[in-house]
Amino acid sequence: MIEATLCFPLRRHADAGDEVLLIEKRRGLGEGWYNGPGGKLEDGETPRECAVRETREEVGLQADPGALEKAGELTFLLDGEVHTFCHVFRTTEFDGEPRPSDEARPEWVRVDDVPYDRMWEDDRIWLPAVLEGDTVAGEFAFRGGEPLDEAEFVSHDLEWDVSFDGE
Numbered sequence: 001m002i003e004a005t006l007c008f009p010l011r012r013h014a015d016a017g018d019e020v021l022l023i024e025k026r027r028g029l030g031e032g033w034y035n036g037p038g039g040k041l042e043d044g045e046t047p048r049e050c051a052v053r054e055t056r057e058e059v060g061l062q063a064d065p066g067a068l069e070k071a072g073e074l075t076f077l078l079d080g081e082v083h084t085f086c087h088v089f090r091t092t093e094f095d096g097e098p099r100p101s102d103e104a105r106p107e108w109v110r111v112d113d114v115p116y117d118r119m120w121e122d123d124r125i126w127l128p129a130v131l132e133g134d135t136v137a138g139e140f141a142f143r144g145g146e147p148l149d150e151a152e153f154v155s156h157d158l159e160w161d162v163s164f165d166g167e
Contacts, residue, residue: 002084005051006038007068008131009061010092011108018111020131023058023104024118030149034119037061037104038086047087059106060099067093070164072126072136078151079143088130121153129160137162 009021022034037058041050048065055063072088098106109115111131116124122140130136138158142151 001082003041003047003087004039004084005041005047005054005087005089006036007051007055007063008036008071008088008090008127009055009063009094010090010111010131012092016110018131019108020111020114021059021061021098021106022109022114023106026101026103026105028103029147030120032118033149034107034115035123036088037106048089051087051089055094058101058104060101061094061096063091064093064095067091070135071130072138073162073164074122074126074136075139076122076148077139077141078148079145080141083142083148088136090130120149122156125156126158134160135162135164136160 011019023037024034025031037055039054041047048068051068052063052065055061068089068091071090074086074088075082076084100106126136126138136158138156141155142148143154144151
């Protein structure tokens with residue numbers, strides 16, 4: 001099982017609509033698709049530390065660890081087995097300007113214009129509410145074998161307004 005994180009930096013605009021920083025993956029799982037910065041936890045690393053590190057490495061933003069808000073816990077099943085457990089964070093507090101890396105091309109996108117047609121199929125189910133401030137715990141089932149990004153999305157089960165106090 002892979003333990004991973006996603007982080008969604010947000011810029012709030014009172015008059016022009018909020019923006020989220022997405023990345024277009026340049027390599028690895030989900031190559032060519034959009035998502036938030038993130039990746040696998042390293043040995044001894046907490047999910048919060050991983051989200052900060054991955055955001056810095058992939059797009060050059062320094063997220064404030066204390067300001068990361070836990071927004072979700074997602075379990076991805078492949079052919080009935082747990083493949084990935086993902087901690088989802090969002091934040092409005094970070095320093096720096098996004099820059100591309102070997103792994104990711106960052107892009108600020110209006111929350112109303114997120115390109116769900118270029119994202120994992122499950123993202124359109126949970127991400128809109130997370131970007132609006134909701135929390136979620138969910139399980140998403142895929143079938144068809146490795147790699148996960150070529151498997152068929154078959155079902156999901158979600159719980160909304162989940163408390164992640166203390167995380």
